[in-house]
Structure formats: structure tokens, C-alpha cells
Amino acid sequence: MGQVIGAKEKETSTYLKAYPMKSIGDVEKVKEDLKHNSIVIVRITPLAQKSLEELKKAVEELYEYAEGMGGDIARLGEERIVITPPNVKIWRALTQ
Amino acid sequence: MGQVIGAKEKETSTYLKAYPMKSIGDVEKVKEDLKHNSIVIVRITPLAQKSLEELKKAVEELYEYAEGMGGDIARLGEERIVITPPNVKIWRALTQ
Numbered sequence: 001m002g003q004v005i006g007a008k009e010k011e012t013s014t015y016l017k018a019y020p021m022k023s024i025g026d027v028e029k030v031k032e033d034l035k036h037n038s039i040v041i042v043r044i045t046p047l048a049q050k051s052l053e054e055l056k057k058a059v060e061e062l063y064e065y066a067e068g069m070g071g072d073i074a075r076l077g078e079e080r081i082v083i084t085p086p087n088v089k090i091w092r093a094l095t096q
Numbered sequence: 097m098g099q100v101i102g103a104k105e106k107e108t109s110t111y112l113k114a115y116p117m118k119s120i121g122d123v124e125k126v127k128e129d130l131k132h133n134s135i136v137i138v139r140i141t142p143l144a145q146k147s148l149e150e151l152k153k154a155v156e157e158l159y160e161y162a163e164g165m166g167g168d169i170a171r172l173g174e175e176r177i178v179i180t181p182p183n184v185k186i187w188r189a190l191t192q
Contacts, residue, residue: 014110016135016180017187018172038187039112039135041172076114076137077175084112091113091134 014039014088022046024054027061030083034071037085045079110135110184118142120150123157126179130167133181141175 017033018041026042033040042062047055062083066073070086084090113129114137122138129136138158143151158179162169166182180186 013182014184015187016168016178016184017189018170018178019189039184041178043173072112074114077139079173082112082114082137086109088110088112088135091111093113093115 014085016041019043020046021058023050024058027058027065030062031065034065034069034083034085037087039085039088040083041076042081042083043079044081110181112137115139116142117154119146120154120157123154123161126158127161130161130165130179130181133183135181135184136179137172138177138179139175140177 015033015036015038017038020043021027021030024047026047030040030042044055044059047058059081062081063073065071066083072084072088072090074082074090074092076082082090111129111132111134113134116139117123117126120143122143126136126138140151140155143154155177158177159169161167162179168180168184168186170178170186170188172178178186
């Protein structure tokens with residue numbers, strides 16, 4: 001079985017998905033993608049323009065979820081957030 | 097040996113690095129990171145403000161390099177480019 005798993009891991013590559021977050025309901029979509037080992041870059045501006053309260057809630061939920069699953073999360077500029085599954089770490093430079 | 101490789105793959109996780117591209121010389125840094133299996137998100141605005149010709153050259157070089165190594169490359173908004181090593185595919189949605 002060990003070798004089979006190894007072969008499978010090579011076949012199924014990780015996906016990087018980028019999409020906008022339009023409502024708090026999109027949090028479930030992000031969680032689903034993370035569960036399937038995808039890296040997600042969400043553009044938060046559509047939700048920010050709609051409701052800052054919903055945005056805050058969505059971001060908090062994503063932080064908790066990423067931490068809970070052993071993944072990682074970080075801001076990417078003003079408009080985006082990157083969330084990674086456990087096998088991908090976000091590298092934090094000393095100087096940006 | 098098969099099992100040992102499997103174990104190693106689990107240990108060495110992929111890194112996602114985000115940094116600005118300030119000169120065409122930074123292309124080498126990106127290539128080096130890709131070679132080490134990192135995902136790179138470069139902010140191209142600093143180079144765009146310096147020289148559009150250098151930017152064009154840098155982006156062309158990155159496209160060629162990504163394609164040559166079996167990786168992937170895509171724009172991320174107006175300011176950034178994502179480049180991935182062969183094990184990470186960029187998912188392109190039908191609707192953005």
C-alpha cells in the first residue's frame with residue numbers, strides 16, 4: 001500500500017485557485033478547496049465593499065480553519081488573502 | 097527506497113513565497129525558488145515603474161522558464177504574477 005499512496009501523490013497535483021469572495025457563504029467553498037489540498041487566493045474586495053462586518057467574520061473563520069487543519073494563511077497586499085493546505089507553507093521574508 | 101522517498105516528500109513541504117520584483121536580476125531568484133519547488137508570487141509594479149522594457153523581458157523569461165520546466169504561470173490582478181513548479185497547477189475558472 002505504501003508504494004501505491006506514493007504513486008497517487010505524484011499523480012494528483014496540487015491546484016492553486018484564485019477567485020473573489022463575494023459573500024460569507026464563499027467561506028465554505030474555500031474550506032472545501034483546502035480540504036482537497038488546493039491553495040486558495042481570495043480577493044476580498046467584493047465582500048469588503050458589501051459588508052465589513054461579514055468580511056471580518058469570513059476572515060476570522062478562515063484563520064481558524066487554516067490553523068485547525070495545520071495550514072497557513074496570510075495577507076497578500078490590500079486586496080487578497082492566501083490560504084494554504086498543510087503541505088504548503090507560506091514563507092515569510094524578513095524584508096518585504 | 098520507495099518508502100524513504102515517500103517519507104522525504106512529506107517532510108519537505110512546498111513553500112509559497114511572495115516578494116517584489118525590483119530589477120530584471122530578480123528573475124534569477126525566481127528561477128532558483130522554482131527549482132527548489134517553491135510557488136512564487138511576484139509583485140511586478142516596482143519593475144514596471146522603473147522600466148516597461150525590462151518588465152517585458154523579465155515576464156517573457158519567466159514564461160519560458162515556467163513552460164520549459166513543466167510549471168505554470170498566470171497574472172494575478174494588475175500587480176502580480178504567480179509562477180508554480182511542476183507539481184502545482186493553476187486552476188483556471190470559466191468565470192472569474
